[in-house]
Amino acid sequence: xxxxxxxxxxxxxxxxxxxxxxxxxxxxxxxxxxxxxxxxxxxxxxxxxxxxxxxxxxxxxxxxxxxxxxxxxxxxxxxxxxx
Amino acid sequence: xxxxxxxxxxxxxxxxxxxxxxxxxxxxxxxxxxxxxxxxxxxxxxxxxxxxxxxxxxxxxxxxxxxxxxxxxxxxxxxxxxxxxxxxxxxxxxxxxxxxxxxxxxxxxxxxxxxxxxxxxxxxxxxxxxxxxxxxxxxxxxxxxxxxxxxxxxxxxxxxxxxxxxxxxxxxxxxxxxxxxxxxxxxxxxxxxxxxxxxxxxxxxxxxxxxxxxxxxxxxxxxxxxxxxxxxxxxxxxxxxxxxxxxxxxxxxxxxxxxxxxxxxxxxxxxxxxxxxxxxxxxxxxxxxxxxxxxxxxxxxxxxxxxxxxxxxxxxxxxxxxxxxxxxxxxxxxxxxxxxxxxxxxxxxxxxxxxxxxxxxxxxxxxxxxxxxxxxxxxxxxxxxxxxxxxxxxxxxxxxxxxxxxxxxxxxxxx
Numbered sequence: 419x420x421x422x423x424x425x426x427x428x429x430x431x432x433x434x435x436x437x438x439x440x441x442x443x444x445x446x447x448x449x450x451x452x453x454x455x456x457x458x459x460x461x462x463x464x465x466x467x468x469x470x471x472x473x474x475x476x477x478x479x480x481x482x483x484x485x486x487x488x489x490x491x492x493x494x495x496x497x498x499x500x501x
Numbered sequence: 502x503x504x505x506x507x508x509x510x511x512x513x514x515x516x517x518x519x520x521x522x523x524x525x526x527x528x529x530x531x532x533x534x535x536x537x538x539x540x541x542x543x544x545x546x547x548x549x550x551x552x553x554x555x556x557x558x559x560x561x562x563x564x565x566x567x568x569x570x571x572x573x574x575x576x577x578x579x580x581x582x583x584x585x586x587x588x589x590x591x592x593x594x595x596x597x598x599x600x601x602x603x604x605x606x607x608x609x610x611x612x613x614x615x616x617x618x619x620x621x622x623x624x625x626x627x628x629x630x631x632x633x634x635x636x637x638x639x640x641x642x643x644x645x646x647x648x649x650x651x652x653x654x655x656x657x658x659x660x661x662x663x664x665x666x667x668x669x670x671x672x673x674x675x676x677x678x679x680x681x682x683x684x685x686x687x688x689x690x691x692x693x694x695x696x697x698x699x700x701x702x703x704x705x706x707x708x709x710x711x712x713x714x715x716x717x718x719x720x721x722x723x724x725x726x727x728x729x730x731x732x733x734x735x736x737x738x739x740x741x742x743x744x745x746x747x748x749x750x751x752x753x754x755x756x757x758x759x760x761x762x763x764x765x766x767x768x769x770x771x772x773x774x775x776x777x778x779x780x781x782x783x784x785x786x787x788x789x790x791x792x793x794x795x796x797x798x799x800x801x802x803x804x805x806x807x808x809x810x811x812x813x814x815x816x817x818x819x820x821x822x823x824x825x826x827x828x829x830x831x832x833x834x835x836x837x838x839x840x841x842x843x844x845x846x847x848x849x850x851x852x853x854x855x856x857x858x859x860x861x862x863x864x865x866x867x868x869x870x871x872x873x874x875x876x877x878x879x880x881x882x883x884x885x886x887x888x889x890x891x892x893x894x895x896x897x898x899x900x901x902x903x904x905x906x907x908x909x910x911x912x913x914x915x916x
Contacts, residue, residue: 437662456660457658458639458648458651458658458659458660459641459659459660461657461658461659462659462660462672462675465675469675
């Protein structure tokens with residue numbers, strides 16, 4: 419289940435943020451601190467997760483740190499899906 | 502209160518860090534009016550050098566046009582030097598409103614409001630017309646001033662991949678639950694010189710009930726058959742809800758900007774936009790200069806036609822010489838060098854040969870996308886362009902990049 423979740427998030431992140439000629443993105447690639455996802459674009463990532471998993475992530479928990487890698491995003495999403 | 506040695510040391514180390522990374526910007530002092538040929542002191546203290554200017558936003562060559570200068574002189578005599586007030590207190594002259602009306606007619610919009618600069622227009626417009634219930638969806642390559650304006654607004658922020666209409670459509674679909682949607686783009690993208698697909702964007706905005714805002718600073722006065730801007734080029738005049746633009750580039754090149762578009766949106770800016778409310782507007786002397794610029798442009802398309810010919814001539818010359826260029830058909834022609842140091846060295850070699858064109862590198866452009874951005878002007882004559890081309894070819898030979906592909910240049914100089 420966890421791996422499936424990570425695969426879904428990774429697939430979305432690649433489709434959304436990967437540009438032609440850019441480095442490959444994996445589960446532990448720093449997305450925000452690595453400059454791949456800017457603070458503007460984090461909104462659509464959060465909305466995607468909320469719609470896909472029928473959850474609501476409070477703004478104070480949707481921090482750049484919590485969204486920095488696919489691994490961390492998966493942890494965050496699991497916390498709310500299990501709640 | 503105290504500027505201690507510790508505080509001073511902190512700033513000094515930050516500045517030194519920029520210097521060490523080769524990112525410290527240095528101004529070059531120009532001792533002549535802005536024109537195709539200028540006299541430059543660089544480095545500071547050195548003898549003046551006459552060079553061809555290939556990097557000004559003086560697209561129409563009007564920055565020092567005698568009629569514009571004369572009109573500004575007359576404006577100084579008739580309306581004085583400064584206003585000493587913001588617009589809504591006692592800082593609005595008849596000529597400010599006249600300029601708003603002339604701009605409205607030129608751009609084919611409903612109304613216009615002046616700002617001290619387009620940076621200020623972009624800083625003020627979003628917060629004035631949107632709330633937290635709305636969403637702003639911007640192209641990922643929009644100008645820094647739009648990004649700053651977006652940051653100052655409480656509406657939700659999202660982006661779409663550069664000029665990717667399928668991606669924009671996905672975002673518009675996703676945000677249908679917001680009260681209002683505003684799509685944001687540059688008309689001409691300043692670093693790459695490509696144009697936004699205005700016709701497709703208008704169609705998408707109509708389909709998904711979204712407003713469209715375009716910053717046409719690098720278009721107003723010369724893009725489109727009569728120079729109205731990218732909306733004219735793409736046949737969508739009257740369909741852009743907000744156009745922000747500058748008078749600091751093609752339209753005289755002094756200062757000032759505006760928000761032009763739907764009259765209710767302009768009125769919202771007049772009531773709420775903070776750079777409008779809390780800052781003086783354009784000085785009367787400049788307003789008179791801009792009014793003359795519009796008079797010149799309304800009388801003839803000669804200058805934008807010449808600019809178009811110059812841009813085509815320049816692009817063809819560079820292409821035939823074997824440079825890697827960014828695709829496009831605007832007067833912004835980026836010569837791609839990919840490596841930051843190469844861009845700096847190339848710029849220096851050009852300067853030695855009498856051509857002024859600066860190198861751009863990260864963070865102004867993405868990593869490994871360093872370039873020399875050349876900009877054409879109607880003030881350029883063919884002999885200027887031929888001389889500049891000779892300097893480019895000479896530097897191209899020196900660094901052995903002519904006829905080389907992107908990969909070959911990167912293999913030799915690094916990313």
